[in-house]
Amino acid sequence: xxxxxxxxxxxxxxxxxxxxxxxxxxxxxxxxxxxxxxxxxxxxxxxxxxxxxxxxxxxxxxxxxxxxxxxxxxxxxxxxxxxxxxxxxxxxxxxxxxxxxxxxxxxxxxxxxxxxxxxxxxxxxxxxxxxxxxxxxxxxxxxxxxxxxxxxxxxxxxxxxxxxxxxxxxxxxxxxxxxxxxxxxxxxxxxxxxxxxxxxxxxxxxxxxxxxxxxxxxxxxxxxxxxxxxxxxxxxxxxxxxxxxxxxxxxxxxxxxxxxxxxxxxxxxxxxxxxxx
Amino acid sequence: xxxxxxxxxxxxxxxxxxxxxxxxxxxxxxxxxxxxxxxxxxxxxxxxxxxxxxxxxxxxxxxxxxxxxxxxxxxxxxxxxxxxxxxxxxxxxxxxxxxxxxxxxxxxxxxxxxxxxxxxxxxxxxxxxxxxxxxxxxxxxxxxxxxxxxxxxxxxxxxxxxxxxxxxxxxxxxxxxxxxxxxxxxxxxxxxxxxxxxxxxxxxxxxxxxxxxxxxxxxxxxxxxxxxxxxxxxxxxxxxxxxxxxxxxxxxxxxxxxxxxxxxxxxxxxxxxxxxxxxxxxxxxxxxxxxxxxxxxxxxxxxxxxxxxxxxxxxxxxxxxxxxxxxxxxxxxxxxxxxxxxxxxxxxxxxxxxxxxxxxxxxxxxxxxxxxxxxxxxxxxxxxxxxxxxxxxxxxxxxxxxxxxxxxxxxxxxxxxxxxxxxxx
Numbered sequence: 001x002x003x004x005x006x007x008x009x010x011x012x013x014x015x016x017x018x019x020x021x022x023x024x025x026x027x028x029x030x031x032x033x034x035x036x037x038x039x040x041x042x043x044x045x046x047x048x049x050x051x052x053x054x055x056x057x058x059x060x061x062x063x064x065x066x067x068x069x070x071x072x073x074x075x076x077x078x079x080x081x082x083x084x085x086x087x088x089x090x091x092x093x094x095x096x097x098x099x100x101x102x103x104x105x106x107x108x109x110x111x112x113x114x115x116x117x118x119x120x121x122x123x124x125x126x127x128x129x130x131x132x133x134x135x136x137x138x139x140x141x142x143x144x145x146x147x148x149x150x151x152x153x154x155x156x157x158x159x160x161x162x163x164x165x166x167x168x169x170x171x172x173x174x175x176x177x178x179x180x181x182x183x184x185x186x187x188x189x190x191x192x193x194x195x196x197x198x199x200x201x202x203x204x205x206x207x208x209x210x211x212x213x214x215x216x217x218x219x220x221x222x223x224x225x226x227x228x229x230x231x232x233x234x235x236x237x238x239x240x241x242x243x244x245x246x247x248x249x250x251x252x253x254x255x256x257x258x259x260x261x262x263x264x265x266x267x268x269x270x271x272x273x274x275x276x277x
Numbered sequence: 278x279x280x281x282x283x284x285x286x287x288x289x290x291x292x293x294x295x296x297x298x299x300x301x302x303x304x305x306x307x308x309x310x311x312x313x314x315x316x317x318x319x320x321x322x323x324x325x326x327x328x329x330x331x332x333x334x335x336x337x338x339x340x341x342x343x344x345x346x347x348x349x350x351x352x353x354x355x356x357x358x359x360x361x362x363x364x365x366x367x368x369x370x371x372x373x374x375x376x377x378x379x380x381x382x383x384x385x386x387x388x389x390x391x392x393x394x395x396x397x398x399x400x401x402x403x404x405x406x407x408x409x410x411x412x413x414x415x416x417x418x419x420x421x422x423x424x425x426x427x428x429x430x431x432x433x434x435x436x437x438x439x440x441x442x443x444x445x446x447x448x449x450x451x452x453x454x455x456x457x458x459x460x461x462x463x464x465x466x467x468x469x470x471x472x473x474x475x476x477x478x479x480x481x482x483x484x485x486x487x488x489x490x491x492x493x494x495x496x497x498x499x500x501x502x503x504x505x506x507x508x509x510x511x512x513x514x515x516x517x518x519x520x521x522x523x524x525x526x527x528x529x530x531x532x533x534x535x536x537x538x539x540x541x542x543x544x545x546x547x548x549x550x551x552x553x554x555x556x557x558x559x560x561x562x563x564x565x566x567x568x569x570x571x572x573x574x575x576x577x578x579x580x581x582x583x584x585x586x587x588x589x590x591x592x593x594x595x596x597x598x599x600x601x602x603x604x605x606x607x608x609x610x611x612x613x614x615x616x617x618x619x620x621x622x623x624x625x626x627x628x629x630x631x632x633x634x635x636x637x638x639x640x641x642x643x644x645x646x647x648x649x650x651x652x653x654x655x656x657x658x659x660x661x662x663x664x665x666x667x668x669x670x671x672x673x674x675x676x677x678x679x680x681x682x683x684x685x686x687x688x689x690x691x692x693x694x695x696x697x698x699x700x701x702x
């Protein structure tokens with residue numbers, strides 16, 4: 001007969017998915033807000049979504065391909081780096097945005113209740129739209145190189161693309177809410193995230209192909225859950241990539257693990273974080 | 278009873294003073310490592326030896342209970358006013374009811390959807406237009422998009438912002454902003470509405486409109502919980518009242534008698550001496566030690582007469598050299614809220630003990646009990662503030678010994694110079 005019961009602490013795994021579903025309108029409105037707010041009063045507006053990956057790809061091509069002469073498995077370097085950039089961009093954006101959930105939204109969270117997971121979820125969806133725009137850019141260059149007859153072979157793995165996206169979203173969300181729950185207590189973690197993501201990129205085959213890594217270190221590389229995502233993506237579109245079953249499994253299991261731990265911690269923190277922030 | 282919509286059972290809420298942990302992972306790891314090695318924790322607070330008291334820190338010392346064992350049953354359609362001094366636990370109670378924070382012990386059971394208004398305009402984004410903000414804010418407060426669409430015209434009309442609905446709210450005047458924010462909230466349709474002092478916004482006309490709207494909401498049989506320092510609006514709106522003091526319910530029942538006793542007809546007797554203002558935790562910049570209301574011959578005065586010359590003596594200590602230092606003084610009444618504020622011109626001040634004496638030729642309040650609020654600030658940032666630091670009792674007798682009316686004359690009695698001349702001379 002009681003609709004709500006407010007108690008000191010929830011059980012560990014009490015994730016109220018139905019409640020999150022009830023706030024679906026709010027989720028989408030937050031997405032809209034982020035879009036509008038981000039590029040209002042900028043001259044180029046949403047064009048920035050395209051300029052960011054374009055510039056980094058050009059710079060990567062010059063530095064890593066022309067200067068450092070890192071081979072790219074016979075794939076045109078420009079396309080190789082753009083694929084890496086677009087994929088990494090989505091993951092790191094999700095991670096960065098969700099990792100500050102509590103600190104950024106302390107003002108709203110302190111005044112009104114709604115399912116707190118709505119915030120990081122809306123972040124991930126906002127970034128998804130940005131990814132789609134950037135993927136469009138990649139697709140355009142992809143078409144151009146295909147017409148020129150570059151040695152790239154798209155294959156059936158392209159169909160795994162939605163799953164890859166979902167995995168990246170969940171991974172970014174998982175790591176993000178994990179960190180955001182910890183930052184309510186330990187502020188120094190936010191500094192760690194800022195350059196940690198940079199370093200993480202170099203531990204992921206973004207600026208080099210996994211095939212360049214000696215076989216004995218592959219296992220180590222596969223412990224990084226993003227490794228297999230990037231390699232599968234490249235393999236699907238470019239026909240070059242080092243895809244292994246253990247890499248994929250490792251990545252999937254890690255994603256789930258991080259997501260579960262992140263959700264548990266997030267649920268725990270959301271009830272009382274207002275007293276500590 | 279079956280029509281109880283909120284059941285609060287033995288609710289306790291504990292807060293801790295200061296940081297919950299060291300806030301730095303590095304230091305926590307350091308402390309942990311020291312414990313593992315059996316060494317002294319490098320981050321433990323250093324206790325001065327031989328200062329008296331136990332060398333161990335009393336774990337109960339840095340915690341305090343904001344709510345202590347609150348139980349209540351609130352029935353369907355009840356309009357409950359929650360009153361009490363600052364720090365009595367009113368806001369904490371509302372925060373728990375609106376699920377912003379969780380209780381430490383006890384539980385609250387709620388029947389129906391609860392809408393809370395702890396602030397107007399939560400989540401308003403300055404770059405979004407009025408229209409976009411209505412949808413966003415409505416959704417934050419728990420409305421579905423379809424509901425907002427259905428009420429959209431009503432909300433805009435209530436806020437009186439029809440012409441600017443597609444303008445970003447950062448271009449709104451503060452009045453328009455607040456009106457729009459309240460309008461969204463007022464059109465929430467929860468069975469239970471929790472409101473925290475939001476009526477203290479907007480102009481008088483709009484405040485009336487808000488009070489009217491809240492009255493209408495309660496007429497519809499919905500339950501309203503309302504926190505306010507303004508006894509007039511509590512009286513107008515509420516049928517029942519809960520008086521909190523130091524985290525406990527001291528009275529709960531019919532509104533009028535509780536408001537009466539709170540306003541101070543039965544209040545603590547004034548001692549007429551100096552009031553101790555020493556804070557529990559001394560700010561690093563300085564603090565007030567004591568304050569005293571006196572007559573012009575510097576004798577403590579327990580009661581002032583209407584129009585009497587008076588002075589307020591405040592002793593304070595400055596613990597480090599400050600620039601742009603200001604002493605602020607305010608007078609408030611529990612009935613009307615803040616009435617009057619004054620402050621000194623900014624100056625630099627050296628370390629030391631000081632006394633400041635404020636003097637006024639005629640106290641211009643009518644009979645009743647008022648309170649003095651005292652603050653110290655540095656570059657507009659208050660580092661010491663004490664609300665209701667000491668009471669001023671004014672007897673309804675003027676300095677010329679005639680009885681002054683107290684009912685219906687307002688709280689300011691101020692004489693104007695005037696002359697009466699015949700026009701037909």
